[in-house]
Amino acid sequence: MYALIAWATTGVALVVMAVLAWVLLRYRGRPDSVLPPQTRGHTGLEIAWTVVPALVLLMIAVPTIRVIFTTQGSAPPGALGITVRAWQWWWEFRYPSLGIVTANEMHVPAGRPIRLRLEGPDVIHSFWVPQLGGKRDVVPGRINYLTFTPDAPGEYLGQCAEFCGTSHANMRLRVMVDAPGAFESWVARQHASPLEPTEGRAAEGKAVFRRNACVGCHTIAGISEGRLAPDLSHFGSRSTFAGASFQATVDNVAAWLENPSALKPGAKMPALPLTKNEADALAAYLLSLK
Numbered sequence: 001m002y003a004l005i006a007w008a009t010t011g012v013a014l015v016v017m018a019v020l021a022w023v024l025l026r027y028r029g030r031p032d033s034v035l036p037p038q039t040r041g042h043t044g045l046e047i048a049w050t051v052v053p054a055l056v057l058l059m060i061a062v063p064t065i066r067v068i069f070t071t072q073g074s075a076p077p078g079a080l081g082i083t084v085r086a087w088q089w090w091w092e093f094r095y096p097s098l099g100i101v102t103a104n105e106m107h108v109p110a111g112r113p114i115r116l117r118l119e120g121p122d123v124i125h126s127f128w129v130p131q132l133g134g135k136r137d138v139v140p141g142r143i144n145y146l147t148f149t150p151d152a153p154g155e156y157l158g159q160c161a162e163f164c165g166t167s168h169a170n171m172r173l174r175v176m177v178d179a180p181g182a183f184e185s186w187v188a189r190q191h192a193s194p195l196e197p198t199e200g201r202a203a204e205g206k207a208v209f210r211r212n213a214c215v216g217c218h219t220i221a222g223i224s225e226g227r228l229a230p231d232l233s234h235f236g237s238r239s240t241f242a243g244a245s246f247q248a249t250v251d252n253v254a255a256w257l258e259n260p261s262a263l264k265p266g267a268k269m270p271a272l273p274l275t276k277n278e279a280d281a282l283a284a285y286l287l288s289l290k
């Protein structure tokens with residue numbers, strides 16, 4: 001699609017620029033120049049510059065519409081269904097057939113068709129992972145679909161592509177296309193209950209989590225049920241956080257916990273009244289949730 005559109009528009013640009021260059025040279029002003037012959041109401045020309053652009057647009061429109069219907073169409077047999085929910089400013093991925101909920105980093109197996117169901121709980125966003133089959137808007141009150149088959153394992157970067165507020169630019173995502181075996185072990189890890197820290201910083205952090213407002217918005221399996229913010233049950237299995245914008249290190253997570261808006265302007269998560277010590281412990285706990 002991109003190649004076709006690029007060639008067609010390059011052709012148009014070359015023709016237009018060539019004619020323009022010819023006119024500029026041929027009819028440039030000279031001391032003795034007279035007004036060149038004027039043409040008005042030339043039926044042949046009028047028809048030509050209506051029909052030719054229409055044909056060019058048709059050439060682009062037919063395959064475009066075909067691709068839109070293919071990627072929006074019903075799920076191919078054996079497709080893995082994933083519900084994508086776009087929030088200000090992070091991505092939620094739910095795997096109804098696998099009972100997995102995660103955020104910002106979506107894992108998919110290579111070679112299997114994927115069918116995304118796009119839901120918008122707040123404002124309009126747009127799901128866009130350039131290398132994986134296009135861009136599709138996520139619209140509140142409407143369900144859109146995007147179907148593609150990733151064929152090469154790797155990490156693919158994505159970005160929200162519809163302005164959605166202060167941190168639109170920080171609303172990134174990553175798609176991990178895993179070899180089928182690696183995908184199976186990711187699934188197994190997500191199914192396992194999060195590790196129970198019994199001592200040290202992580203255990204301290206767990207207590208901090210329980211007694212703060214965290215529990216109101218976040219889910220950690222067996223501890224809290226919150227649906228407004230990313231599920232943290234396996235936070236430590238992700239390499240990034242906060243709209244896939246920051247590496248998940250103790251320092252970054254602790255800085256985030258102390259003042260989310262400093263990292264992601266406008267972040268919906270409030271700055272909790274945590275001491276530096278508590279923030280470090282909570283970061284250690286979250287990162288231990290593999």
Ligand code: CUA
Binds near residue numbers: 087126162164165
């Ligand atoms: Cu979400 Cu821009």
